[in-house]
Amino acid sequence: MLGVPLSIVGFGFAVGLVIGSFLNVVIHRVPNGLSIVKPRSRCPRCEQQIASFDNIPVLSWLVLRGRCRNCQLAISARYPAIEFGTGLAFAAIVAVHGVSPMTLVFWIFAALMIAVAGIDWDEQWIPDSLSLGGLTVGLTLVPAVQGLLHGSYPDALLSSVIGAVLGGGLLWVVGFVHARVSVWTGREFAHWPGEGEEIPRPSNLDYWVWFPGLGFGDVKLMAMAGAFLGPVGVLQVIFLAAILGLVLGVALLFVCRGASTPFGFGPAIAAAALVAIVLPLPFPG
Numbered sequence: 523m524l525g526v527p528l529s530i531v532g533f534g535f536a537v538g539l540v541i542g543s544f545l546n547v548v549i550h551r552v553p554n555g556l557s558i559v560k561p562r563s564r565c566p567r568c569e570q571q572i573a574s575f576d577n578i579p580v581l582s583w584l585v586l587r588g589r590c591r592n593c594q595l596a597i598s599a600r601y602p603a604i605e606f607g608t609g610l611a612f613a614a615i616v617a618v619h620g621v622s623p624m625t626l627v628f629w630i631f632a633a634l635m636i637a638v639a640g641i642d643w644d645e646q647w648i649p650d651s652l653s654l655g656g657l658t659v660g661l662t663l664v665p666a667v668q669g670l671l672h673g674s675y676p677d678a679l680l681s682s683v684i685g686a687v688l689g690g691g692l693l694w695v696v697g698f699v700h701a702r703v704s705v706w707t708g709r710e711f712a713h714w715p716g717e718g719e720e721i722p723r724p725s726n727l728d729y730w731v732w733f734p735g736l737g738f739g740d741v742k743l744m745a746m747a748g749a750f751l752g753p754v755g756v757l758q759v760i761f762l763a764a765i766l767g768l769v770l771g772v773a774l775l776f777v778c779r780g781a782s783t784p785f786g787f788g789p790a791i792a793a794a795a796l797v798a799i800v801l802p803l804p805f806p807g
């Protein structure tokens with residue numbers, strides 16, 4: 523069925539579990555500007571440092587039945603879910619792309635996307651260190667690896683740049699037009715403009731980069747997706763993310779009674795990107 527031995531896929535799953543455990547730390551600490559390296563993780567209530575044997579991805583959570591060993595504080599099921607999800611994503615990527623440097627590149631991309639999804643879900647914003655950092659990594663790494671593999675560095679660089687400009691550009695156009703039409707029709711938003719702020723004018727930077735319902739962080743994130751996936755891949759991501767965002771928005775509308783529940787578009791973009799890595803559209807030509 524797969525061209526890749528099951529042991530390799532299992533190895534990918536194990537790597538994903540460990541990286542997923544690290545992503546939980548990233549999701550918690552990066553938005554607060556904390557170090558992701560130290561200190562070691564502690565229980566938020568009893569401050570007990572979490573022992574290595576209680577920090578085994580998914581398993582520890584199951585063994586401890588989702589509670590702190592010391593004070594019994596409930597630990598969110600999201601921790602093992604992110605670990606398991608990252609494991610699945612890494613396994614799927616190596617199953618599709620095989621033992622290749624591109625698998626490593628896509629592992630990095632998937633890890634960035636999962637971190638962004640978690641942070642955007644919690645905070646409704648995306649740190650530049652991840653989106654712009656990821657854009658830089660994509661523009662550098664993808665052409666370099668493609669150049670080494672196929673001797674096609676200039677073509678691959680062009681593909682990454684076009685993907686980034688197309689992805690970021692299309693999302694910017696959507697956000698900008700939506701913002702202008704909203705202003706024109708007098709539509710009101712709960713958080714836009716902010717309390718006591720005027721609607722931005724063309725002389726303000728906000729006029730160009732601040733949109734209701736779509737943050738500029740999403741524009742930067744889509745540029746990053748384009749750098750990794752190229753123009754065809756990024757169009758696939760935009761299309762999938764729009765459908766997912768719509769489904770997610772409608773679902774939240776029904777689940778949470780407040781119609782104004784804010785949610786970032788980031789998780790939809792991240793999910794769409796993971797699909798595009800594993801099920802890429804065939805490149806024409």
Ligand SMILES: [Zn+2]
Binds near residue numbers: 592594595
């Ligand atoms: Zn505790």
